Amino acid sequence: MRLDKFICHHTGISRADAKRVLKQEMVTVDEAVIKDPGFKVTDDMDVELEGRPLGAVKPRYFMLNKVANTLCSTIDEEYPSVLSYMDLPNTKGLHIAGRLDVDTTGLVLITDDGQWSHQITSPKKACMKRYRAWLAEPLVADAEKQFAEGVQLHNELELTKPAILERISDTEVLLSISEGKYHQVKRMFAAMDNKVMQLHREQIGEIALDPDLEEGEWRELTDAEINSVWQK
Template identity: 60%
Template sequence: MRLDKFICRCTELTRSEAKKLLKQGEVRVSGEVIKDPGFQVYPESEVTLFDNRLSFEQARYYMLYKPQDCICSNIDELYPSVLHFLDVDRAFDLHIAGRLDADTTGLILITDDGQWSHQITSPKKSCDKRYRVQTSKDIPESAIQAFAAGVQLQNESKLTRPATLQILAPREALLTISEGKYHQVKRMFAAIGNRVVGLHREQIGDIELDAELEPGQWRPLTGAEIASVNA
């Protein structure tokens, strides 16, 4: 981890404040003054600021059942941020790994571990995400093969990656995708002449939304759930 980020994780300092103190020679690593903000340190590193050892705060990981009419952002806009639901210190220092639209409900993962969330959000990682979808029209059986082969989205140069569609009822299905294009699920159904009227995310990778949670509720991830992302 970068030294300036380490300092921010251990204190209330901003990144610019941490860099200023580094430049002033106020930070030592294993007794040696370090001024380089990019110097690599680890949770067990002995880092001191004003001769006081900094204690590393372990990364935090949560799941939250996102209700409608809130947004996956650190800033309140037209709708409030989902981070208001988290009753933890410095909740707005966290970020959402895999966002949902304001009108979409279900599983979101929240953390301050950037490398961990990158495993979920990076297109190169092909992290599966399962959605329960309600549509305005009946879903034809042909959609199963169409989604498996990839569909052409408007304003996209390539087909979507193969996706798995399981039809549960004439207008309800489970869809598993491994990428996260803008409004992808809605655009995939639009590509076959249908419209999504309800969308709920049930699973990200091996992490399923806890059945005990109600909309707006959250819990820390288990060790096994955290480890599954890097498996």
């Protein structure tokens, strides 16, 4: 694979930007600075952008059922990284496509394909995510209407985009949103004087959490799941 294409594939940046970072000597292959966009990258080469490792030539795609008190980060901090549950020989270049709060459980998508994850995380793509939430107080009667019209979050100028709220019971709901604001689900219910006691993500786009995966377990995505992201 051409080096400029490889960079685009793993970062989501444009071909023009890839050539720019190459020209600025920001890319190394096996610790040597390479400026040639047409340089051929093979499976056994280590490619880094500003010292950050990029992934393998063949992109990888996984789903993981996140455990509570784990971080959607590639490094261990106060809590362990979700990647610590993956017994892979090489996790270099992997990143999380759509992070979850430390106490939130459920579906996490992990890849080294920057363009693919961009389809999920970019606000312009409006990728739907479905969450199951358990609440401290009974849901107000017109909650479905309020969520469909948009909710005014604290310290936000605009309403949230329309969301789909399904009432399982007065304290258990399914919520589908197309945004990814900071702590958005928790803040939406807080705006209604309620509190999320437990939060679990069940679906991203057309990719649903595999019911056979126990907490902390993972598997590779199927071709159909991978391709569904491009077909939105």
